[in-house]
Amino acid sequence: MTNEFNFDSWQAKMVALEIANEVGRAILKSLSKEPKTASQIAKALSIPLPTILFHLSRLEESGIVSSKKALGKRLREVKVYSVSSTDIVFRIGDEKDG
Numbered sequence: 001m002t003n004e005f006n007f008d009s010w011q012a013k014m015v016a017l018e019i020a021n022e023v024g025r026a027i028l029k030s031l032s033k034e035p036k037t038a039s040q041i042a043k044a045l046s047i048p049l050p051t052i053l054f055h056l057s058r059l060e061e062s063g064i065v066s067s068k069k070a071l072g073k074r075l076r077e078v079k080v081y082s083v084s085s086t087d088i089v090f091r092i093g094d095e096k097d098g
């Protein structure tokens with residue numbers, strides 16, 4: 001599945017901000033290998049958890065990252081994040097314009 005965004009949409013702007021950001025890109029690269037919890041990402045990237053959560057919320061809101069609830073090691077419910085697609089397309093203009 002490919003994530004497609006209209007060039008002028010707020011989602012496209014959010015995606016562009018995250019792709020331009022070093023932390024956002026690192027999170028996407030990490031999740032492209034396998035789904036992870038926010039804590040696992042923070043530990044793997046040596047980035048504070050609040051920073052990871054900030055970027056994950058933006059990535060999830062834009063639709064390029066999704067989450068599902070699962071049971072963690074301590075049998076507590078945790079959010080597991082994964083990339084929605086490895087392809088991101090920005091549509092410039094109306095598709096009818098060619």
